[in-house]
Amino acid sequence: MKKLRGALVGYGFIMERGHAAGYRARAPRDVEIVAVADVSEERRAVAQRHFPGVRVYADHRALLAAERELDFCDVATPPSEHAAVTHAALDCGLHVLCEKPLATSIEDARSMLLHATDAERVLYPCHNYKHAPVVKTVRAVLDAGRIGKVHLVTLQTFRNTHAKGVNEWRTDWRRERRYSGGGIAMDHGSHTFYLAFEWLKAYPTAITARAATLGTASGDTEDDFTCSLKFPTGVASAHLSWNAGVRKVLYTIHGQRGAVRVEDDAIEVATQVPGPDGKPDQIAWKFERESISSDWMDSSHVTWFNSLFDDFKSAIERREFVGQEAREAFLCVQLIATAYASAREDSRELPLPGLTALEGDDVSDRLAQKARGAGARELGK
Numbered sequence: 001m002k003k004l005r006g007a008l009v010g011y012g013f014i015m016e017r018g019h020a021a022g023y024r025a026r027a028p029r030d031v032e033i034v035a036v037a038d039v040s041e042e043r044r045a046v047a048q049r050h051f052p053g054v055r056v057y058a059d060h061r062a063l064l065a066a067e068r069e070l071d072f073c074d075v076a077t078p079p080s081e082h083a084a085v086t087h088a089a090l091d092c093g094l095h096v097l098c099e100k101p102l103a104t105s106i107e108d109a110r111s112m113l114l115h116a117t118d119a120e121r122v123l124y125p126c127h128n129y130k131h132a133p134v135v136k137t138v139r140a141v142l143d144a145g146r147i148g149k150v151h152l153v154t155l156q157t158f159r160n161t162h163a164k165g166v167n168e169w170r171t172d173w174r175r176e177r178r179y180s181g182g183g184i185a186m187d188h189g190s191h192t193f194y195l196a197f198e199w200l201k202a203y204p205t206a207i208t209a210r211a212a213t214l215g216t217a218s219g220d221t222e223d224d225f226t227c228s229l230k231f232p233t234g235v236a237s238a239h240l241s242w243n244a245g246v247r248k249v250l251y252t253i254h255g256q257r258g259a260v261r262v263e264d265d266a267i268e269v270a271t272q273v274p275g276p277d278g279k280p281d282q283i284a285w286k287f288e289r290e291s292i293s294s295d296w297m298d299s300s301h302v303t304w305f306n307s308l309f310d311d312f313k314s315a316i317e318r319r320e321f322v323g324q325e326a327r328e329a330f331l332c333v334q335l336i337a338t339a340y341a342s343a344r345e346d347s348r349e350l351p352l353p354g355l356t357a358l359e360g361d362d363v364s365d366r367l368a369q370k371a372r373g374a375g376a377r378e379l380g381k
Contacts, residue, residue, distance in 0.1 A: 004031050004313070007070050007094075009060045009085050010077035011038040011047045012166050014099065014300065018128075019074055020050055022305030030313070034070070037063040042168040060085045064092050072122075072316075075099060078179040079186065083108035086123065090115045095122040097312050100190040101336060102329040104181025109333040110358060113322050122321050124312045125329035129191045130198070131304040134267055134292040138253065138260055141269055142199065148256030151234035153199050155192045155251050158244030162223065163187065163299060175219025183221030184240045185211060185339055190332040196229060196236040197328055199253050204229040204236070208349040209339035215243045227339050249296060258285075264296040327355060 006023070008015055023033050036047040037057040044056040057063040060073075073089035075082055075098045083103045086096050096116070102125050103109040116123035129135055142150065162174045162184070173179040180186055197203055209227035217223065223242040229235065251262040258271035268289045275282025295303050315323055334357060342350045 003028070004071040004316075005069060006031060006033050006072045006074055007035040007037070007063055007067060007089075008033060008047070008074045008076070009037045009063065009089075010075065010081075010099075011036055011040075011043045012076065012169070013164070015074070015076040016046065016050070016166070017300030018302045018305055019076060020047070021300070021302045022309060024050065026306060026309070031309075035063050035067045040166075040169045043166065046168075060088055064088055070094055072097060072312075076126075078173055079104050079181045080179050083112055086112050087115055090119040090121055090123075093119065093121065095124070095312075095316055097124050097126065097309075098329075099126045100329070101181070101186055101333055102190075102326075103333055104186065106330075106334050106337050106357065109330045113326055113330055113358065116321050116326065120319070120321055122312070122315045122319075122323075123326045124315055124323075125190075125325055126308060127190065127194050127325060127329065128301050128304045128308050129195060131307040132294045132296070132301070134262055134265055134294040135195070137267055137292050138251075138262060139198070141260055142253070142255075146269060146271055147253070147258035147260060149233070150199050150201070150253055150255045152254040153196050153234070153236040153252070155196060155236065155238040156249065157184075157188050157192065157238075157240045158246060158248045158250070159184075159242050160244055160247060162217070162242045172217070172219065175217060175221050177220045180221055182336065182340065183211070183213075183219075183223055183225070184242050185209075185222060185225040185227075185336050188240045189225070189336045189339070190329070192238045192240065193229075193332045193335050194328050195251070196231075196238075197331070200231045200233045200236060202231045202233045203331060203354050204231050204335065204352050205354070206230040206349050206351050207335060207338055207342055208347050209342040210347050211340060211343040214241075217242075222343075225339070227342075229335075247297065265291050265294050267292055327358075330358065331355065 023031055033051050035055045037060045038044050072095040075085045079101055082098055086098055089096050165171045165173050174187055207227055207229050211222040212224045213222050214224045225240045228237045253260040261268045271286050272283050273286045275284050338350050338352055342348055
């Protein structure tokens, strides 16, 4: 595959420390960053120091109007701008790598998937927790069947504050709904939900949720969120907070024959073993513990980025314009929006339409038609 020429839109913390650092590590092998857009003049200057010779613009519209030889656009603006930037990039025939959440509304997320389908360009979300080494280890444990079929998952994400933006532009934008679209559920919900999808091997059918502002920080977004999800295969519960005493993730995955516990880099696998006489009531437990260096304390997650970008490249090579990752990103937005609705209604359980919410727009049919067309073109060569 030829070297990809990319543009970066939004040069804040996660772009600078996560994405851009990853691009610099792999260039000049397979990627070249040629243009950057950011509303802050100071941030544009930072980008020019990191990528000597890069062209900078005050907004994505100016960038896309001027740049004619791009392959992809990496979007890391605040979530309220994700949809607008993605649509503009797709209009220019670019593949799009987009930070989570994909959008701040179900309608915007749906329109992004439809546009990518029609444009025949890849839309790929930054679901980077899937690429954490300890999560990859969990995947191997489950795939090997060591704990049996999973039926219960708990996911806890604790932070002692909201993630701060750069000093040059609205450091506390995550506490402003007009930019963030919501609080900790909008910021961390995607990570929580797509891991639950993977571990329970299904998509949820209902949710009940509570969202509250418990801290003293100013703003109009929630900083504490809990929810319970019904799946065809089991249940999941989650607690996300910006008011914790420590930065930490705690996950547990429970199966028929054991369980997995993750605490940042530490993983413990508990499996049932026969007792001395092999009788059912004499089951004992075997505990295996190890540390899988995953750098959870580094909020840029730069060490996970290359694995994520490799998957984005593979989707481009396969012409997988709206694949499982994009569809799950849509489901995450649907879940967040429905969770907020449940919280407004005193935690009433609400149903989730799931991927059927896309069927009214015939996304599946349109994707199938695109695939058949691509196959016909290949046969005609």
